[in-house]
Structure formats: C-alpha cells, structure tokens
Amino acid sequence: MKNNSVIANSKDNVATVCTVIKKGEKIYSEINNKKFELKAVEEIPDFHKIALKDIKQGENVIKYGESIGLATKNIKAGEYVHVHNIESNRGRGDKIVK
Template sequence: MRYFVVIDEKDNVATAVRDAEKGEIIETNLKQKILLLEPIPKGHKVAIRDIRANEPVIKYGEVICLARHDIKAGEHVHVHNIIDILVEQVEARKKG
C-alpha cells in the first residue's frame, strides 16, 4: 500500500506517489478515501474535495493556483484546469 499524500489539513488536493487508474479508490496519509474519476500519474495531484471555478487550489496549506472551472473530487488537477496567479508578478519583475 502506498498512501497519497496530503500535507496540510487545509489542502484540497492530494499528491499521487504511484500511477493510479480511473475507478480506483485511493487512500491518503490522513486516511481520506477518494474515488478517482481520471487516471492520476505519479507526482500529480487529485482533488480531494469539489473545487469551484476561481476557488483556490490549496497545497502546503497555501494557494498554489486557482481552478479554471469546477473541479470534482477525484479529478486530476494540473495545468489544463487551473489559472497560474504568478505570471503577472514575474512579468512585473522582468520589466522592473
């Protein structure tokens, strides 16, 4: 057994520590059980709660990005369905 990792109790994503298939019920280190709606590759994140559009994606207890549209618990959270909030900040530094 290898448990998906949730770092902080505030987090709404867990990180896969092995490749996992659609339809699997995975368990996290905090003993939450999640039905995977999509395959989750090792190192990638899965939503452990429903996240609405524009709501923060939280890992390490911090906002790492925003949801681009509604994400269901069990769905893959990655570059395809998020908004990167850092880009503007970096552009400013380059000009600056």
C-alpha cells in the first residue's frame, strides 16, 4: 500500500497522517527502509497525529526524535493524539505556585 503517513524519526511514538484516516482504516508508513502499518482505532484528521505505540500518562510524546510534551492520560496505539491527551511542558506560567 502507498504510504499515507509520515514517521519523522525512528524514536517517534507518533506519526502524522497525510489524509483523513477513518476509524478502522490502516496507516502505512516507512522509516529507515522498514515498512510500518497500524489500524486507527478512531478517526484522525488530515495532518494530525496517531499514536504508534501505547503511551502511558506522564510519558513523553516523541516527534522528530524529541519530546513535544507529556501524555495527560494513557494513550493506546492507533489513537488520535492531540491537545485532548498531551500537554506542553514549556511556557507554563499557569503551573507556577505563587
């Protein structure tokens, strides 16, 4: 199958889909010449992220081989990853105790 998603770095635990992926459809990707496929357990909007493996609450979400924030709940492989289940670690003035 033609690739419909991008894994930016081999360390990543999320991929970016290049088209809308409906619930139950598969994503296809390739990293370091290795094929990868995974079934989406919910709809992923185009150019949004899907979890490639289970990510536990409090673990780093990795894209481009770097942390893009922490999981705020347990995320299962194939689930949609966005602001509802990850949060930024930076510029968080709201977390400073006065």
